[in-house]
Structures are given as C-alpha cells and as structure tokens.
Amino acid sequence: MNRIIGFILIIFILCTMLSGCYDSRDVDDLTYVIAVGLDKGKLEPLRLTLQYAVPKEMGGGGGGGGGEGGGSKAISTVTVECSSLSSGINLVNGFVSKQINVSHAIVAVFSEELAKEGISKFLYGMERGREFRPNMYVAVSRGSAEHYLSQVQPIQEVDPTKYYQLIFSSYKYTGFAPNSKLFSLLNKFKNTMGQPVVALAGVSKHKSLDDFAKDPDFAKKPPTTEQNFLPGNIIKQGDIAGEIMGLAVFDGDKFMGEMTGExxxxxxxxxxxxxxxxxxxxxxxxxxxxxxxxxxxxxxxxxxxxxxxxxxxxxxxxxxxxxxxxxxxxxxxxxxxxxxxxxxxxxxxxxxxxxxxxxxxxxxxxxxxxxxxxxxxxxxxxxxxxxxxxxxxxxxxxxxxxxxxxxxxxxxxxxxxxxxxxxxxx
Amino acid sequence: MKNKITFGKWEAAGLLINAISARIFLNFPRPLVESSGTAAWIQMLYVSILALIGFTIIIKLYKKFEGRDLMDISDHIGGGILRFITGIILLVTFIVVCSIILREYSENMKVIAFNVSPISFVMLFFLVGMIVAAYLGMEAIVRLHAIAIPIITVGFVIIFLGVAPFYDVSNLYPLLGNGPKKIFGSGFFALSTFSPLVYLYLMPPFIKTHKNLKRAGYIGIAFSIFFSMASVLVYEMVFGYPSGTESFLPTFELARLINYGRFFQRVESVFMFSWVISAMLYLSIILYFSAYVLQKMFRLKFYKPLIFPLVVIIFCISFLPPNLMTSITLETKYFTYFLWTLGFVIPVILLLIGRFVKRKPEKEILKDE
Incomplete structure (x- = not known):
C-alpha cells in the first residue's frame, strides 16, 4: 500500500514540477522568425529586419485541399533601428504581441555596406546565443538586406522556411552559390588555413525584360552563359525578384568583393x-x-x-x-x-x-x-x-x-x- | 561481518566508464585543445598510456590486498590515524569535486534549456536523484550503470557519427600543435581525467576477487580511452584550432550541428537525455562514496543517516563559486594539478607501504547497509 501511495506521490510531484516549470513556453505564444536582415542604420548603428511566419496564413497546405499557404501572406516583416541584434529583437518584442523566437531562423542576410565594415560583432551574438542554429544560412545582399527580404515571395511553398532551405541548397544542382552556413563562416573567421565566402543575394534590377533591353549596361553586353551573372543582373521577369548567385569574399570578417555564379x-x-x-x-x-x-x-x-x-x-x-x-x-x-x-x-x-x-x-x-x-x-x-x-x-x-x-x-x-x-x- | 553485496566486473567497469567519461558531457575535450592545440589527441593518447601503465603497477601491488579497499589498507598500515587521514583526503576531495560538478551540470542545464529557472531549482532535480540513488545503495547504482551505459553509448555514437560530414582531417595539423613541451610537459596533468580510478580502489569489498578487480579496471580504462579519444578526435576534426578553444560545452555544440534533411535535426535532445543520465549517475557515485568513506573513517554502523547532511554540505559548497566561469576554472585549471594523485599517487604509496608492513588484520570495519 505504501508503495502505491509513494508511486502516486512521485507521479504527482513530477507532473506538477516538470510541466509548469519556470521555462515553460507555449508554442502559440511565440513569433517564429525565419529570416534576419542586417543593414547599416541611418539613426542607429544597425537596421534590423525580422521576417517572421504568420501561422494562421500557413495552414491547409496538406491533405484535402486548401491549396498554397498564401505565398507572401504567410510571412511578414518588421524593421527597426537599434544598437545591436539582441536589442533589436528586444525592441520588436515591445510591439509584436507574441515573444520573438529565433530558434527557427534559417537565414541571416547582411548588406554589403555593413559587411564591408565587418560582421563579427553581430555573428558573435549569434554564436553565443542558444537560439540561433549553427546550420542557418548566411548571405550578403547587393543593396539592402531589408529590400532583399521584402522581395522574397515563397509562392510555391506552404512553409516559408522551406523556400530558404531549398533556394540556399540549390547550389547542389546549379553550382551558382557556395554552401554558406553560419558554422563554417564562424570557423573560417578564426582559423588560419582558409578565408570565408558566403552566398551573394540580390534583387532583380528591372521588373520587365523590356526594361533590361533599355538599360545600356545590358544592351552592350555580349551574350553569356547562364552562370556568368551577379545577383540582380539575371535578365528575367516574373513574380520572384530575389536571386541567389555568386560569392561574397571575406578577409576575416570584412567583405572584400563579389564573384559571379560561374x-x-x-x-x-x-x-x-x-x-x-x-x-x-x-x-x-x-x-x-x-x-x-x-x-x-x-x-x-x-x-x-x-x-x-x-x-x-x-x-x-x-x-x-x-x-x-x-x-x-x-x-x-x-x-x-x-x-x-x-x-x-x-x-x-x-x-x-x-x-x-x-x-x-x-x-x-x-x-x-x-x-x-x-x-x-x-x-x-x-x-x-x-x-x-x-x-x-x-x-x-x-x-x-x-x-x-x-x-x-x-x-x-x-x-x-x-x-x-x-x-x-x- | 563480511560485505554481502557483490557485483561482477561488468557492473564495476560500467561505473568506471561513466565516472571517467562523464566529463565528455562537460568541458572535455576543450582543456586539451587549449593546452596542446591541434595535438590534443596526442596528449590524450599520452595520458592514456600513462594511465594504463599506472593502473598496471597499482593492480600488481594490489594482489596482496584482495577484497580490501584503500580505507582498509590505510587501516592495515597505520591504524585509525592513517585511516582517518586517507579518509579525510578522499572525503574532502569527493565533496568539493561533487559540489563543483553539480554546479557545472546544473548551470549547463540552465544555459542550454532552463534559462529562466533559478539555479537552485535545477540543482534540486540532480540532488533528489543523488539522494535516492545513495539511499538505495551501491548495488542499485552499479546495476543502473550496467543498464545506462549502453544507452549513453548509443546517444554518444549518434552524435559522433552524425557530425561525420563535418570531419576535416587537416584540422589535426600541424601535427605537434603547441609543441612537445605543452603536450608531454604540462599535458601530463591531463592524467587527472583518470582520477575516478580511485572509486575502483574503493570497490574491492564489493568485487571480492583480485581477478575481477583487474578485469573491471582494464575494461573500464579501455572503454574510457576509446570514448575520450573519439571525443577529442571528432571535436578537433570538426572545430579545429583555435575555434575549438571557444566552446563551453563541446559535445553539445557537436550535437547542434547534426542536420539531415528537414526531419533529422535538433538532436541535442538525444544529447540531453544521455547527458542527464550520465550526470545523475556520476553525482550519485560521488555522493555514495563520500558517505561510504565517512562511514569507514569513523567505523559507523550505518551510512544512510550521513547522506542528507552530506547533500546539504555539497549543495552549499556548490554555491561558493560566484559564477559558472569560476567553477569551470576551478575544475579545469586548479583541480587538474592534484586530482591525478588521487587515482595514482595515493594508492601507490599506500600499497607500497602496505607490502612491507606486517600487521595482524584488524576487525572488518565495513558494515552492511
């Protein structure tokens, strides 16, 4: 009898202590960031863009219809000027109803302007924090990171994180970009045997093919192969303006220059x-x-x-x-x-x-x-x-x-x- | 009265494996990388060979003292005074090490999972586990080891194989890292990794035969060397030098890298599971042996009433370091310099003296639970 009472007591204590401990967080109470954009701020040192998932717009992708997740509606972006990555996230917490959580962030995009000054101070924050994953992708955008993220429209995917995962791993069948993960970037910053590169991102320079034809930079250009482009310069039109192509070369943590898809x-x-x-x-x-x-x-x-x-x-x-x-x-x-x-x-x-x-x-x-x-x-x-x-x-x-x-x-x-x-x- | 609790070499070896390898889930192998750079694996190999040589010498000397632990041998040599001195050295070390390890495990838990929970709340779970294990006694602890070690091993292997795509052999170059002086000079103190061998020398009354003690020791050391070497090599091949000196929890950082498609990722939960089992068992061993040594020091009839006061002392001492960084520094920078003496010097001295001292064996001092 004593054993049974003891057993029930243990189960009761475990259930109450383990399920409602200080760190309990309801999934529904969190805002899941999927992409982080970092630009040089105009009023503060950093302009931080957080692109987060809107779960209520993402449902209905599987099974009996419901179609696509609503494309761009499935994601929303917010931009703040702040002193650091963490302070920016904290600021956003002040006006977004749910707590910001970056444990599902899949990509961090730095603008070229910011990358030229060195990005280690931001990456150290990502490395130390337990929420940022070492497997997240890192890219440098030609132009502002905020603009690049605003132009991303995952039309084919129900889950917007899948868009980034697929686009950043497309190098396996295109060869247009490197495998640029946070872990290898951080590792190469510090080692003495090689220097880092990350993928180069950009937004289409013109919206229509006619506009490209009118642009003297493109009109004078001799025909080239599909690889010899930098992001933004692919002669195309359509819904998807964001592009990943080429290498952003780093010396330590400072951006040195860009290389083409070829x-x-x-x-x-x-x-x-x-x-x-x-x-x-x-x-x-x-x-x-x-x-x-x-x-x-x-x-x-x-x-x-x-x-x-x-x-x-x-x-x-x-x-x-x-x-x-x-x-x-x-x-x-x-x-x-x-x-x-x-x-x-x-x-x-x-x-x-x-x-x-x-x-x-x-x-x-x-x-x-x-x-x-x-x-x-x-x-x-x-x-x-x-x-x-x-x-x-x-x-x-x-x-x-x-x-x-x-x-x-x-x-x-x-x-x-x-x-x-x-x-x-x- | 003879000790009725006996167990085999596998159980004893399991205890030894966990006691030596549990630090893989803490700071290990970062201190080796800090000391020898890219040659951390050579340093590990070096101290492993030293540990094997040391154990071979000790086990040869032990032949004369079949079924007797270090406390019995001290008593045989110098009577109550030497038994007390040996006991106090072991007890103080066990309590301090247990306090620091408890603090580290709890703090690590707080950093990676429960960052809002108060540290005392996190510690409570470990303390409850330790108390229950120590109350249930040696048999429960070793039998649990026999069950848990294969589970921990599976978790360990998943992590080490999971990061295989990140292996880069060139991270092991330059071959001699920070130089032979660091590897073979100051690197000697990494022998402290094997200091938990002292628990084996407290187990002869339970293992009974010298043959089993010898086998348990060799099996325990061999597996521990394998796990430690694997841990050093994998960590170095993945993180390299100097990045490898940064990670606060090396094995956890390795686990975070595992990512196979959209399904098989975030496997650090496997790590957490193995880690908590290993931590709980390791802390239970130390608490049990602290009570055991204290019991033998004063020839007490029971050890169970000592458990709770010991836990209170351990809990209080664990709060002495003002922060986690101090705890880590204490363990990796200061304890390292003398802990190895516990596993190698003290037993050798006692056993050597014991060979020449001829005294009538005193009354059995071990009492049953």
Missing part, C-alpha cells in the same frame, strides 16, 4: 563541394552553337602545395564527368571518335576558367577562400611555425597549375544526331 562553380569544383550542374560551352566545330553538358565531380579534387620561399606553388587536379544534354549544331559528337573533341574543349574551358578564378582570389582579393592552407599547414610541425610563416600574407604570391580531366559518359536519350532535311537539301 566563379562560384569554379570554387565548388576546387573545394570538392561541387555536385552537378549544367555547363554551356561553345561548339568546338561550330562556335556559334552551344553544347550543353550535365557535369558531375567524378573524384574529389586533389590540391598539392609546394612552399618555395615566399611563393606557394599550388597544383590542383579536378576530375569531372559529364552527360550530353544538348548539341545545338547536330554534329555527331556522340561518336567515340569525336568525343575527345568535346572532352578536350570542355577540359580546356574549365581549366582556363578555374585558373582565372584562382588568380583572382590570389591577386585581386588576396584571400585563400579555397582553403589551400589546409594543405600547406601539413608542412609545419607546430602551430608557432605555421603562424610565423603567415600563410595569408604569402597567398598573394601563389602560382597555380590547374589540371582538369573531363570524361563524357552518356549521350542522353540519343545515340546519334541525324541531319535535318530541308528543300534546300539538308
């Missing part, structure tokens, strides 16, 4: 984060036409660093394989005897591109964003010796030797291209 692909190929993407290349036989390949990384890239005094010699070996997606000229490249032409042309194209990209990182930005320091450090026995060598200081003198090996594996669904017959006789 250079982002080169970055991924050199670092081994490349999965697959399309490559549009001029036809070796008929340069007015394009060959489109679906390129994959067949082997992890091998980097070797030789230290010759103050000049690091960096050898990079990239192994790729590809499938034909389109051959505009209709030339029979599928024939094994002609395959080598495309393989050599593609290898040479990528080799030139990667070499140009690496030289830009070294000579223009003087930032080892590909972390070649991880190879160089193996030549040193102690941390003191390595720090004394000052790798970042030497990287600007680096020489690169890039080797690219491309193998085409599959022709798609066509084994050959039969010429088109016309009244003029083919």
């Amino acid at each position: 250079e982002s692909t080169d970055y991924l190929m050199v670092t081994g984060d490349y999965s697959n993407s399309y490559l549009t290349m001029p036809d070796p036989k008929k340069p007015d036409n394009y060959i489109i390949l679906n390129v994959k990384q067949s082997r992890y890239p091998v980097s070797k660093v030789k230290l010759m005094g103050n000049t690091p010699q960096i050898n990079v070996e990239i192994k790729l394989e590809a499938d034909f997606i389109a051959i505009q000229s209709g030339f029979n490249y599928e024939n094994p005897q002609n395959l080598g032409l495309v393989e050599n042309a593609a290898s040479s194209l990528i080799k030139d591109r990667v070499t140009r990209f690496l030289n830009r990182t070294s000579k223009e930005f003087q930032c080892d964003i590909c972390s070649f320091g991880k190879e160089a450090v193996k030549k040193f026995l102690t941390t003191k010796q390595w720090n004394d060598y000052n790798w970042f200081g030497k990287y600007k003198n680096a020489n690169f030797n890039v080797k690219v090996e491309m193998r085409i594996r599959r022709p798609g669904l066509m084994i050959r291209t039969v010429p088109i017959n016309t009244s003029q006789g083919g």
Whole structure:
C-alpha cells in the first residue's frame, strides 16, 4: 500500500514540477522568425529586419485541399533601428504581441555596406546565443538586406522556411552559390588555413525584360552563359525578384568583393563541394552553337602545395564527368571518335576558367577562400611555425597549375544526331 | 561481518566508464585543445598510456590486498590515524569535486534549456536523484550503470557519427600543435581525467576477487580511452584550432550541428537525455562514496543517516563559486594539478607501504547497509 501511495506521490510531484516549470513556453505564444536582415542604420548603428511566419496564413497546405499557404501572406516583416541584434529583437518584442523566437531562423542576410565594415560583432551574438542554429544560412545582399527580404515571395511553398532551405541548397544542382552556413563562416573567421565566402543575394534590377533591353549596361553586353551573372543582373521577369548567385569574399570578417555564379562553380569544383550542374560551352566545330553538358565531380579534387620561399606553388587536379544534354549544331559528337573533341574543349574551358578564378582570389582579393592552407599547414610541425610563416600574407604570391580531366559518359536519350532535311537539301 | 553485496566486473567497469567519461558531457575535450592545440589527441593518447601503465603497477601491488579497499589498507598500515587521514583526503576531495560538478551540470542545464529557472531549482532535480540513488545503495547504482551505459553509448555514437560530414582531417595539423613541451610537459596533468580510478580502489569489498578487480579496471580504462579519444578526435576534426578553444560545452555544440534533411535535426535532445543520465549517475557515485568513506573513517554502523547532511554540505559548497566561469576554472585549471594523485599517487604509496608492513588484520570495519 505504501508503495502505491509513494508511486502516486512521485507521479504527482513530477507532473506538477516538470510541466509548469519556470521555462515553460507555449508554442502559440511565440513569433517564429525565419529570416534576419542586417543593414547599416541611418539613426542607429544597425537596421534590423525580422521576417517572421504568420501561422494562421500557413495552414491547409496538406491533405484535402486548401491549396498554397498564401505565398507572401504567410510571412511578414518588421524593421527597426537599434544598437545591436539582441536589442533589436528586444525592441520588436515591445510591439509584436507574441515573444520573438529565433530558434527557427534559417537565414541571416547582411548588406554589403555593413559587411564591408565587418560582421563579427553581430555573428558573435549569434554564436553565443542558444537560439540561433549553427546550420542557418548566411548571405550578403547587393543593396539592402531589408529590400532583399521584402522581395522574397515563397509562392510555391506552404512553409516559408522551406523556400530558404531549398533556394540556399540549390547550389547542389546549379553550382551558382557556395554552401554558406553560419558554422563554417564562424570557423573560417578564426582559423588560419582558409578565408570565408558566403552566398551573394540580390534583387532583380528591372521588373520587365523590356526594361533590361533599355538599360545600356545590358544592351552592350555580349551574350553569356547562364552562370556568368551577379545577383540582380539575371535578365528575367516574373513574380520572384530575389536571386541567389555568386560569392561574397571575406578577409576575416570584412567583405572584400563579389564573384559571379560561374566563379562560384569554379570554387565548388576546387573545394570538392561541387555536385552537378549544367555547363554551356561553345561548339568546338561550330562556335556559334552551344553544347550543353550535365557535369558531375567524378573524384574529389586533389590540391598539392609546394612552399618555395615566399611563393606557394599550388597544383590542383579536378576530375569531372559529364552527360550530353544538348548539341545545338547536330554534329555527331556522340561518336567515340569525336568525343575527345568535346572532352578536350570542355577540359580546356574549365581549366582556363578555374585558373582565372584562382588568380583572382590570389591577386585581386588576396584571400585563400579555397582553403589551400589546409594543405600547406601539413608542412609545419607546430602551430608557432605555421603562424610565423603567415600563410595569408604569402597567398598573394601563389602560382597555380590547374589540371582538369573531363570524361563524357552518356549521350542522353540519343545515340546519334541525324541531319535535318530541308528543300534546300539538308 | 563480511560485505554481502557483490557485483561482477561488468557492473564495476560500467561505473568506471561513466565516472571517467562523464566529463565528455562537460568541458572535455576543450582543456586539451587549449593546452596542446591541434595535438590534443596526442596528449590524450599520452595520458592514456600513462594511465594504463599506472593502473598496471597499482593492480600488481594490489594482489596482496584482495577484497580490501584503500580505507582498509590505510587501516592495515597505520591504524585509525592513517585511516582517518586517507579518509579525510578522499572525503574532502569527493565533496568539493561533487559540489563543483553539480554546479557545472546544473548551470549547463540552465544555459542550454532552463534559462529562466533559478539555479537552485535545477540543482534540486540532480540532488533528489543523488539522494535516492545513495539511499538505495551501491548495488542499485552499479546495476543502473550496467543498464545506462549502453544507452549513453548509443546517444554518444549518434552524435559522433552524425557530425561525420563535418570531419576535416587537416584540422589535426600541424601535427605537434603547441609543441612537445605543452603536450608531454604540462599535458601530463591531463592524467587527472583518470582520477575516478580511485572509486575502483574503493570497490574491492564489493568485487571480492583480485581477478575481477583487474578485469573491471582494464575494461573500464579501455572503454574510457576509446570514448575520450573519439571525443577529442571528432571535436578537433570538426572545430579545429583555435575555434575549438571557444566552446563551453563541446559535445553539445557537436550535437547542434547534426542536420539531415528537414526531419533529422535538433538532436541535442538525444544529447540531453544521455547527458542527464550520465550526470545523475556520476553525482550519485560521488555522493555514495563520500558517505561510504565517512562511514569507514569513523567505523559507523550505518551510512544512510550521513547522506542528507552530506547533500546539504555539497549543495552549499556548490554555491561558493560566484559564477559558472569560476567553477569551470576551478575544475579545469586548479583541480587538474592534484586530482591525478588521487587515482595514482595515493594508492601507490599506500600499497607500497602496505607490502612491507606486517600487521595482524584488524576487525572488518565495513558494515552492511
């Protein structure tokens, strides 16, 4: 009998103490922030934009209809000027009915203007706080972060966080941006073997294609491949104005400059984060036409660093394989005897591109964003010796030797291209 | 009167594994990274070898004292005075360590989950668990270890495998980190990681045979080395140096990184579960052995009445450090310098002297619960 009474007593104590403890928070009493934008303030040091989910507009996505979650209605934004990230969140708590919670924040966007001055003071707050997740994405926006977030319209997703998750992981099949997570950014800020990059975000420069055609900057531009853009410059029109493309290069915590979507692909190929993407290349036989390949990384890239005094010699070996997606000229490249032409042309194209990209990182930005320091450090026995060598200081003198090996594996669904017959006789 | 409670080598080994490895859920392996930089794993390997050598020596010396713990051996050598001196050294250390560890666990809990709750409220849950375990006695504690260790291990393995995509072997370079002087010189004090071996030397009356004591020790040390090495290597490969010197709770930070798709993420809840079990068991061990040593010091008939006063003392001492940072500094910077003597120097001295002292064995001083 005593045991039963004891058991009931324990259950009673546990139920009352554990369910209603000081830290209990009802899900319904919280405002879940999904994106954070940080700009330089005009009246205060920081202009903070919080984009949060509106749960009542998000329901009805699954099961028996209800359709989409209401697109932009499913999210709302608020902007305040404040002295720091935490004080901004506290300010917003003062006028938003539910308590702000950033544990589901999936992206932090910094404006270029703010990033040029250094972003560590804001990131330290994110690192120390338990609510910000190390897996959240970080981006730098061309123009204001507030503008970028206001232009994001997750039309296809019921859950707005999914929009960011998908758009920031699209690099796996586009190669247009790096994998820019808070954890790796913070880690690279502090280490001595590589410098950080994050994704570059932007808002479409013009609303219609006609406006692009009228813009002299675009009218004079020669035709280019789909990769060679910076965000905002993609010639497009439609509902979605926000774009993710290219790299924001950092030296420590300071933004140094931007690189295009094409250079982002080169970055991924050199670092081994490349999965697959399309490559549009001029036809070796008929340069007015394009060959489109679906390129994959067949082997992890091998980097070797030789230290010759103050000049690091960096050898990079990239192994790729590809499938034909389109051959505009209709030339029979599928024939094994002609395959080598495309393989050599593609290898040479990528080799030139990667070499140009690496030289830009070294000579223009003087930032080892590909972390070649991880190879160089193996030549040193102690941390003191390595720090004394000052790798970042030497990287600007680096020489690169890039080797690219491309193998085409599959022709798609066509084994050959039969010429088109016309009244003029083919 | 002979001790009726006996348990096997697996239970004893389980207790030892948890006592040594519980710090993985606290600061470990950050102090090693602070000391040796990228070579923290070499430092861990070095102290592991030293621990194995030390234990081999101690266990050889122990052969003569089958079924007797350090208190019995002290009594055999120097009678009541030496028993009292040994007891007071062990008791004070246990109480202080228990207080600091209790404070750290509770503060950590507060930082990562209950940040509005008062610290005393968080501590209360640990204290209640400790009291219940100590009242139920040694048998309950070791049997619970035998059940809990596999569960804790699963949680541990999930975390370490879950962060596999973040492994970067180049984070282990430069190979010698902050230099051989730091690794093999001041790095020696990391031997304190194995100081919980002292609990094994208080267990012979329960384990009975020397063979089982030896096996329990080797099994416990081997598993602890495996967990500690895995923890150091994984932490270093993920965070590297100097970032690895920043994390307040290294294993928790690792758990926060795990993210597989939209479903398998935020697994630190698994970490919390393993962590709380491990913490509760570890604190229970210390509390039980504090009462056990006190009982033997004064040849008391019962140990249970000592539990509550000890808990009050532990609770009060745990509030002495003004903040969490002081508690961590006390544990990682000051205790490290002498805790290793508890697991290696004191037993060696007692056992060596004991080999040459020939005295008639005194009356059994251990009483049943």
